[in-house]
Amino acid sequence: MTYYEKIRELTKTVPVTLVDFGLPRDLVRTPTQASSNFITNKEQGDWAENLVTRAINETSKNFVAVKYGKSDDLIAGDEGFDSFYQEFQNELDTIGKRPDLLIFRKSDFDKELGYDISRVPHNTITDYVKKAIAGIEVRSSAFLIDRYEQAMVIRTERYSQLALNTRDKILSEYSDLLEHPNRSKYIPVLQSITAETLSVTDFKVPGWSSSERLVQLNNHFKELKRAIKEIQKRDFLSITPKVEDIKVVYKWIETFNVPHYYFQVFFDKVYGISFEQILQIISDPDKEGIIFSVEKDTKNQNKTTIKINSKSGLQIAYKVEEPIHKSVRKEMGRGRLLFYVTFEGGTAYLDVDNLIHILGIDNNEF
Template sequence: MTYSEKIRELTKYVPVELIDFSVPREPVRAPTQASSNFITNKEQGDWAEELILRAINGNSTNYVAVKYGKSDDIVAGEDGFDKFFEDFQNELDTFGKRPDLLVFSKKNFKKELGNDISSLPIEDTIEYVKLAIAGIEVRSSSFLIEKYEKSMQVRTEKFVKKGLEVRDKILKNFHHLLDHPSRKKYIPILNALTPDSISVANFKVPGWSSTAELQELNSLFKELKRCIKEIQKRDYLSITPKVEDIKVVYKWIEKFNVPHFYFQVFFDKIYGMSFEQILSIISNHDNEGEIFSVERDTKNQNKTTIKIKSKSGLQVAYKIDEPNHKSVRKEMDRGRLLFYVTFSGGTAYLDVNNFCKILDIPNL
């Protein structure tokens, strides 16, 4: 069974409520203007790609990483953007979404094309691209994953402790009020709260206000509800494939039959996961809420994004030296100014064993 056939089989198990591979992707409207935040995110993504490319090529004697993903400096609002956007959408519908990087064995690497084939027409490189041993989709995140997860652990423990203290205070000091028939239903809810169950608890804050004592009790229920909401927030950083991207990644795999991987770059580490593993994880509904969540990303045009716990994948870089950064001024038409951040330098220290394991290669 070829790689693309294996992926085709896996797509059959993905719930259609999540991704319906039989339905063509929805047309995307071209953005009308860029923002400073958008350009900064794009610059960070470009830096992350370059970081991984340098890490592979600086450590490998058998393989070469090549920039492949479609990328232009043109942004919405500039002359020529509408044509660029239309051409890109047509390419997605015809070939699928190119991975950001390709990895070739040295014997198949074409020196005359160099380490960047992203500007070449996709039609001109089809046979060459099919020789790649891996395609890597690079995602970037503005976090230090280790610090974030330690902070989230402390936060969760804090609100679990506080929530249970509020519960105890309610049961100790206000039990006489809860004994009333109209309020009795809250007693079993409170008694059921434990360090394990509080994360899944839910109730409606009563709204009592007719006496000072009831107002105080109502305030305690509000505080308990706030603690529960904090506990229920997602406490992990994620590898973030967008639903619309999964369809076009699959289309590209069907065309080129090259194994595909997602690498999530944080400012301290990099985690990787195969496309096969992503499909397997989201095919199992028991994983939702534990290993992945489905969210509409307000920071990304409200697109539906699957957020998979990064540490479900493999750590492919155990340390990163942070990049240099500087502010840039960009003048748009009509005198509109954008200020954004660019990134350069930095070093990713590969976990060579894990890198080889995830790409299923004997050595680097």
């Protein structure tokens, strides 16, 4: 069974409510205006891509990372952007979405094409692309994952203690009010709240206000509800494939039969996961809310994004040295100014054992 055939079988297990591979991809409108935030995110993504490229090319003796993903310096509002964007959409329907990087054996690397084939027409490099051993989609995140996880542990402990203390206070100090027939239904709700059930507990705040003690009791229920909501928020940083990309990544795999991966770059570490594992995860409804969630990403044009716990993948770089950053002024049409941040430098220190494991490379070959 080829890699493509294996992926094709996995697509049949993905719930159609999440991704319906039987339907054509949704058409998208051409963006008309870029924002400072959008350009900064693009710059950060370009930096992350360059970081991974340099790390592989400076570490490996036998493999080469090549820039491949469709890219241009044009942004919405620039002259020529509309035609570039339409060409990009046409390519998505023809070959699928190019991953940002391709990994070649040095013996297959075409020196004449060089380290950047992102602007080479796809129909002229089809056979070359099929020689790649991996395609890597590089995603970036403006977080330090270690600091984030430390903060989440503290947050969970804090609000868990607050919730349990509030539960005890309500049961011990307001039991007489709760024993009233109209309020007694809250007693079993409170008794069911434990450290183990906080993550799934839900209830309606009563709204009592006819006496001072009932107002106090109601406020305690509000505090309990607020603490539980904090506990139930997603507490992991994610590898973030967009739902709309799943189909066009599959199309690319169908076209080239090259294994595909997602690498998520944080400002302190890099994690990676295979597209195959992504499909396996999202095919299991029991993993939703635990290993992955599906959310509208306000930081990414409100696009529906699958957020998979980064720790479900492998640590590809155990350390990242942060880049230098600076502000840039860009003048658009009609004198409109945009100010954004660019990133330069930085170093990713690869966990070579994990990298060769995820890419399926022999220990002595890298």
